[in-house]
Amino acid sequence: MERRSFLKKSASLGAGTLAAGAVAACSPSPVDPNSGTYKNAGASSSTATGGNSRPSIDLKMVTTWPKNFPGLGTRAEEFARDIEIATNGRIRIRVYAADEMVPALQAFDAVSQGNADIYHGPDYYWQGKHIMFNFFGAVPFGLSATEMTQWLQYGGGQELWDELAAGFNVKPMLCNATGMQMGGWFNKEINSVEDFQGLKMRIPGFGGEIITRMGGTPVTLPGGEIFLSLSQGNIDATEWIGPWNDLALGFHQVAEYYYTSAYHEPSASVCAGWNLDVWNELDDSERKVIEALAEMHYARSLAEFNARNANALRQLVNDHGVQLRQFPQEVMKALADVAADIAADMGRTDDLSTRIYNSYMATLSEVKEWNGVADEPYFAARRLSDKFGQAL
Structure with a gap:
């Protein structure tokens, strides 16, 4: 409560101008190993345009990932x-890897209850809170990374996500x-549907339910x-994810076969x-800057994963x-049929679930129609010639 009062007090001191800071957000700052904050990103206070002294806010981010x-x-x-x-040191965030402050799968609770301020992880980890968090993480045979932004920004998805998460005191x-x-x-x-019988597989969320209905046992780790x-x-x-991260964890040392066709996660959306x-205690300019940075990181991370995975x-x-x-x-046909049944069951959970389901599927129908006319024929045509893609 004391920190909440401090936030309200500091927010009343004025907004300041943050646009110049947003441009500077691409430059790294050295970390002070003692405090966990960045040496040149602000001291105990920062000065905004007009000379107003604005106390900084120290926040804690908990993640679901191993350190670094x-x-x-x-x-x-x-x-x-x-x-x-970007906030000129006004908002300072200390990041905690999984198990440094809380276990990975308790990050949501820590933020919801106010013991931490931000979590960084996929929302399908929280399906135990509400089954429809799966739709904002990954839906098997569903939206890709770029299609996900289409739904959230132009199909009403963000408003539904906000409504769902607000019930747990979270802004996603x-x-x-x-x-x-x-x-x-x-x-x-x-080689067949029968090969899933008795399979014990680490796979969380919606994908895990598919494994259950295929006769296997899902494990969340x-x-x-x-x-x-x-x-x-x-x-x-x-x-897990893809070649870049899978190589880093060394799975090739303990498993023989690597399967393509990620039916369960066409792209994990990390929140x-x-x-x-x-x-709510941040001012409008701060929220706008944070949202813009989140969009930038989403686009950059997608580009980075595509580049690193290939290598x-x-x-x-x-x-x-x-x-x-x-x-x-x-096998893929059987998996898709099971996924469709599970998604429909989820959509019948309550009124909000139905609205999320119908909204998501409306966008999926649109992108399947458009991609079938535009993207898919192009990709097929591009594969016809080996001349492109060769270095001189």
């Missing part, structure tokens, strides 16, 4: 850094995208625990979830002898 994990843990650090620079926003993911690592080949569980035989398979009280996949195949596999068409 490529593209996810590092992106959370960069997002916090850019907010501090997209801030990361992993791009098209992989189907996972397996210690046996999947944070990233830092997957390798050991797979190496000890506690699970038979795991999905920055703010404690709603903290968010990492070459390493996995050429240097480590990983065997790439693709799920057979009859």
Whole structure:
């Protein structure tokens, strides 16, 4: 309560001008190892336009990622850094990796209850709070990363997300995208629907429910625990993200087959979830800058994942002898039918669930129609010639 009163007091001192700071957000600042804050991003107070002294706000971000994990843990650090620079040191955020402050899967509760101020992680981890958080994380056979922004910005998705999360005292926003993911690592080949029977697989959220209905057992584990569980035989398979992150965790050392066709996560949407009280106590200019930075990080992370994944996949195949596999068409058809049934069941949970479901599916119908006319024929045509894509 004392910190909340301080936030209200400091917010009343005036907005200041933040536009110049938003441009400066691309420059990194050295970290003070003692305080966890950035040395040149502001002291105990900062001076806004007009000479008004504006006390800084110190916030805590908890993440679901291992410390310095490529593209996810590092992106959370960069997002916090850019907010501090863009607000001229007014908002200072200390980032905690999974288990540093709370376990990965307790990040949502920490923010909802006010014990932390921001979480950085995928919202399908919180399906135990409400089943429709899955729709804002990843829906199997659903929207891709770019299509997700279409739904949120132009299909009414953000308003529905805000309504859902507000019930838990959270303000959500997209801030990361992993791009098209992989189907996972397996210690046996999947040649038929029957091969899912008895399969124990690390896969959370909506994807986990598919595994259940296919006769397997889903397990939810944070990233830092997957390798050991797979190496000890506690699970038979795991999905994680894609080649870049999978190589970093060394799954090629403990699993034989690497499957493409990420039916379960066409792209994981990573969220920055703010404690709603903290968010509301920021002024309009600060909220606008944070939202703009979140959009920038979403676009940058998607570009980074696409670039890093291509290089990492070459390493996995050429240097480590990983065997790439693709799920057979009859298996994909069975998975898609099960996914459709599960999604519809989720949409019947309550009135808000139905509205989220109908809104999401309306956008999915639109993008399937448009992509079938535009993107898909182009991609097919581009593959006809090997001349493009070759260096001189």
